[in-house]
Amino acid sequence: MKSKKQQIYKPKPSLPSLVPPWLAGVLSAILPGLGQAFARQIRRGILILFSFATIIGLLVWRFRLAAPRDTGFMNIVNKAIYLQPLLTGITVVVGLLYLANIYDAVKLATIAGKPEKSKPFLIFIMLILAFFLLGWQIGQIDLYTLTTSFGDAGPALSRVLWPWSRAISFPEDTWRGIAVLETPCSDNPPPPTATLEDRPYLVVDPTCGEPTIQQATDNSGVEIIPGTTLEVKGYNFVPGVVVDLWWIDPATSQFRQRQEGQNVNVIPDENGEFTIDIIWPYRIIPPSYREGVSEWELQGRQITNVGDWEFSAEFNLAVEKMVETIFIGMMATFFGIILSLPFSFLAARNLMSANSFMLGIYYLVRLILNIIRSIEPLIWAILAVIIVGLGPWAGIIALTIHSIAALGKLYSEAIESINSGPIEAITATGANWFQIIVYGVIPQVIPPFVSFTIYRWDINIRMSTIIGLVGGGGIGYLLTQWIRVLDYRAAGIAVWFIALTVAILDYVSAAIRERFT
Amino acid sequence: MLEIRNLTKIYEDGTLAVDNVSFTVPDGEFLIVIGLSGSGKSTLLRCINRLIDPTEGEILWNGVDLAKLEGDDLRKARRKIGMIFQHFNLVSRSSVMINILAGRLGYARTWPTLLHQFSKKDREKAWDILRRMDIEDQAMKLARELSGGQQQRVGISRALMQDPEMILADEPVASLDPVLAHSILNYLEKLNKEDKLTIICSLHYLDLVQRYATRVVGLRAGKLVYEGTREDIRKMTDEEFKSIYGEEAERITDGIEGALERSELQ
Ligand SMILES: Nc1ncnc2c1ncn2[C@@H]1O[C@H](COP(=O)(O)OP(=O)(O)OP(=O)(O)O)[C@@H](O)[C@H]1O
Ligand SMILES: [Mg+2]
Numbered sequence: 019m020k021s022k023k024q025q026i027y028k029p030k031p032s033l034p035s036l037v038p039p040w041l042a043g044v045l046s047a048i049l050p051g052l053g054q055a056f057a058r059q060i061r062r063g064i065l066i067l068f069s070f071a072t073i074i075g076l077l078v079w080r081f082r083l084a085a086p087r088d089t090g091f092m093n094i095v096n097k098a099i100y101l102q103p104l105l106t107g108i109t110v111v112v113g114l115l116y117l118a119n120i121y122d123a124v125k126l127a128t129i130a131g132k133p134e135k136s137k138p139f140l141i142f143i144m145l146i147l148a149f150f151l152l153g154w155q156i157g158q159i160d161l162y163t164l165t166t167s168f169g170d171a172g173p174a175l176s177r178v179l180w181p182w183s184r185a186i187s188f189p190e191d192t193w194r195g196i197a198v199l200e201t202p203c204s205d206n207p208p209p210p211t212a213t214l215e216d217r218p219y220l221v222v223d224p225t226c227g228e229p230t231i232q233q234a235t236d237n238s239g240v241e242i243i244p245g246t247t248l249e250v251k252g253y254n255f256v257p258g259v260v261v262d263l264w265w266i267d268p269a270t271s272q273f274r275q276r277q278e279g280q281n282v283n284v285i286p287d288e289n290g291e292f293t294i295d296i297i298w299p300y301r302i303i304p305p306s307y308r309e310g311v312s313e314w315e316l317q318g319r320q321i322t323n324v325g326d327w328e329f330s331a332e333f334n335l336a337v338e339k340m341v342e343t344i345f346i347g348m349m350a351t352f353f354g355i356i357l358s359l360p361f362s363f364l365a366a367r368n369l370m371s372a373n374s375f376m377l378g379i380y381y382l383v384r385l386i387l388n389i390i391r392s393i394e395p396l397i398w399a400i401l402a403v404i405i406v407g408l409g410p411w412a413g414i415i416a417l418t419i420h421s422i423a424a425l426g427k428l429y430s431e432a433i434e435s436i437n438s439g440p441i442e443a444i445t446a447t448g449a450n451w452f453q454i455i456v457y458g459v460i461p462q463v464i465p466p467f468v469s470f471t472i473y474r475w476d477i478n479i480r481m482s483t484i485i486g487l488v489g490g491g492g493i494g495y496l497l498t499q500w501i502r503v504l505d506y507r508a509a510g511i512a513v514w515f516i517a518l519t520v521a522i523l524d525y526v527s528a529a530i531r532e533r534f535t
Numbered sequence: 536m537l538e539i540r541n542l543t544k545i546y547e548d549g550t551l552a553v554d555n556v557s558f559t560v561p562d563g564e565f566l567i568v569i570g571l572s573g574s575g576k577s578t579l580l581r582c583i584n585r586l587i588d589p590t591e592g593e594i595l596w597n598g599v600d601l602a603k604l605e606g607d608d609l610r611k612a613r614r615k616i617g618m619i620f621q622h623f624n625l626v627s628r629s630s631v632m633i634n635i636l637a638g639r640l641g642y643a644r645t646w647p648t649l650l651h652q653f654s655k656k657d658r659e660k661a662w663d664i665l666r667r668m669d670i671e672d673q674a675m676k677l678a679r680e681l682s683g684g685q686q687q688r689v690g691i692s693r694a695l696m697q698d699p700e701m702i703l704a705d706e707p708v709a710s711l712d713p714v715l716a717h718s719i720l721n722y723l724e725k726l727n728k729e730d731k732l733t734i735i736c737s738l739h740y741l742d743l744v745q746r747y748a749t750r751v752v753g754l755r756a757g758k759l760v761y762e763g764t765r766e767d768i769r770k771m772t773d774e775e776f777k778s779i780y781g782e783e784a785e786r787i788t789d790g791i792e793g794a795l796e797r798s799e800l801q
Contacts, residue, residue, distance in 0.1 A: 440627075442586055448611065461627075
């Protein structure tokens with residue numbers, strides 16, 4: 019009996035190998051790890067076997083994925099190596115790994131029974147290298163694009179990093195000078211525009227004519243018949259500010275005058291006057307508007323800044339949503355505190371071990387809290403959005419649920435670590451459970467509770483920006499929308515706000531927590 | 536009268552802390568429990584007011600078996616048993632007043648007390664006891680701001696708020712210097728003599744035992760190994776004392792008198 023026990027505790031390396039070194043090598047060549055096992059390194063053998071099998075499996079899978087439409091072994095290999103040169107490297111490493119495995123078995127069988135010799139570790143280096151390269155290939159790691167595409171990303175990045183030109187805007191006003199034309203010319207064409215005193219106007223000569231016409235020719239080409247050339251004169255415009263020429267066709271749709279592929283514009287002289295010749299453009303007009311004489315309107319439009327700068331709409335929206343975000347975090351923390359408090363007392367072992375019924379409740383509450391906590395707030399947000407729709411309310415619900423679980427755990431741990439002496443003393447006075455909580459537990463847990471709560475508030479505000487990405491309201495929602503429409507400057511404003519808020523919050527929460535510890 | 540019969544406590548981890556202990560304590564006794572560290576003194580005291588549930592045995596107090604009580608009956612019984620502790624066990628972040636009023640929790644209605652509301656009578660009682668304990672001017676301080684001796688007096692005040700018939704004191708002076716130890720035990724003696732409270736107290740020092748005990752029980756490894764009257768203890772030599780205690784036992788240097796004289800000289 020005694021000798022048996024001793025045998026069990028004898029250090030294993032002192033036993034000699036079951037097979038000679040060369041045979042161990044051959045065995046490992048047949049099945050990686052087998053030789054090691056026979057050299058009395060069973061666990062090492064199993065580890066090598068499973069690692070090797072995993073690596074081979076992954077490698078085959080990656081080859082297959084790299085050349086999904088090819089058939090035949092050689093075709094797949096050639097195509098895959100052509101598309102993914104790294105696979106060659108991995109294959110070489112796996113080959114070396116195989117050799118290292120044989121070497122390992124031989125070496126182990128040689129030194130088995132000689133505990134003073136240290137075991138070779140080359141095999142483990144090869145294993146790590148193989149997994150690393152596979153990870154590189156699976157992760158599609160590409161340092162080349164990371165470094166080279168920096169240049170292309172530059173403009174967008176610089177907009178995100180310094181977005182402030184988008185934060186302000188100037189109130190604008192549009193000046194319009196108008197002239198009315200008719201087509202085709204009738205017996206009484208419209209009179210030239212009347213002179214106006216202090217508002218811009220256009221005078222066009224002639225006041226009637228023909229638009230440009232495009233029509234199909236016999237040999238399926240397009241024949242263009244230019245319309246009437248119009249001499250446009252502008253008066254009373256703001257000197258030096260660009261005037262764009264716009265048409266409003268009989269169907270009241272607006273379009274700009276284009277010539278030679280460019281929008282036509284003109285800059286008025288110091289008197290606010292200009293003259294320009296244009297050709298009446300081509301336009302597809304619905305048939306119902308083409309009957310009889312139809313009216314076209316030519317406009318000269320000038321956009322001028324009036325008044326001082328003001329915050330842009332984007333800036334104001336970012337402020338509004340940032341505030342919303344902070345309050346999402348705050349309300350979630352608030353609800354989280356209220357709802358997690360009862361749970362935290364039920365999940366504190368030192369308060370719940372009086373009898374087996376209470377202990378049962380303790381385990382149940384713990385289990386529920388753990389399950390809730392293991393689900394990410396992002397997922398709660400997606401569920402909440404399904405139920406209550408997009409917006410801050412969904413974000414509040416998601417963060418509240420997560421806060422209940424997180425705070426419940428932290429609170430209950432704070433309760434579990436309190437000094438049991440005062441509780442003992444209060445119990446000894448004949449107080450009941452609620453009185454013990456109020457007199458013995460609460461005074462002790464207030465400092466850690468305050469600290470955890472502030473910390474949670476901090477986390478909730480950070481998280482509410484993330485929650486916004488899936489529709490949970492706040493600035494995160496805005497940020498995703500701006501990124502989708504490629505408005506990088508506006509997105510940059512949002513990013514800046516988030517960063518500033520988080521930094522300030524970090525500081526404030528650290529300061530408050532310091533006070534309570 | 537308290538009668539302990541065949542009391543045994545085995546902790547969940549299998550530790551046998553109190554082993555088949557029986558003794559009786561007539562009303563009005565000042566019983567001192569002695570024994571080495573780990574001999575089961577605290578466990579024994581805590582079994583009496585059921586802070587620890589005994590594994591076996593009976594604790595008959597005025598004919599009622601405390602070991603069998605549950606829920607409200609247990610709380611009602613606890614009200615009549617005050618307890619003071621080596622480390623005072625005050626709620627350090629609450630005021631002295633609240634700590635003392637906590638002694639009244641077993642009597643007061645639950646809902647008002649959850650909002651820290653106590654009856655006028657209870658408050659007046661608290662002030663009376665504060666005066667009696669000579670810590671009136673500390674009432675509004677936080678418990679942790681008090682000195683050790685003051686804290687223990689708050690502990691006693693809390694026990695007195697219960698209108699107790701019996702006081703359990705688990706090494707009430709072990710964290711105090713000899714002079715303070717003396718003054719605290721004096722309070723307990725006064726309660727014992729004047730208010731006729733039964734006192735069960737665990738102690739370490741032979742001097743204090745000899746001076747205050749009217750009866751002594753000794754524990755060793757959970758077993759009752761000594762029982763004696765006031766006279767028996769007075770006659771007890773250091774050697775006998777050590778036979779209960781083992782070699783670790785010691786007197787306070789120069790005895791209590793010596794310590795008192797020294798403090799008066801300074
Ligand atoms: N909660 C517990 N769980 C398990 N064993 C315990 C527990 N409390 C005490 N014990 C053990 O029970 C025995 C008696 O402990 P107890 O605290 O009653 O001794 P004591 O005489 O009060 O010692 P001291 O003079 O150091 O306070 C010791 O061996 C101790 O380790
Ligand atoms: Mg003890």
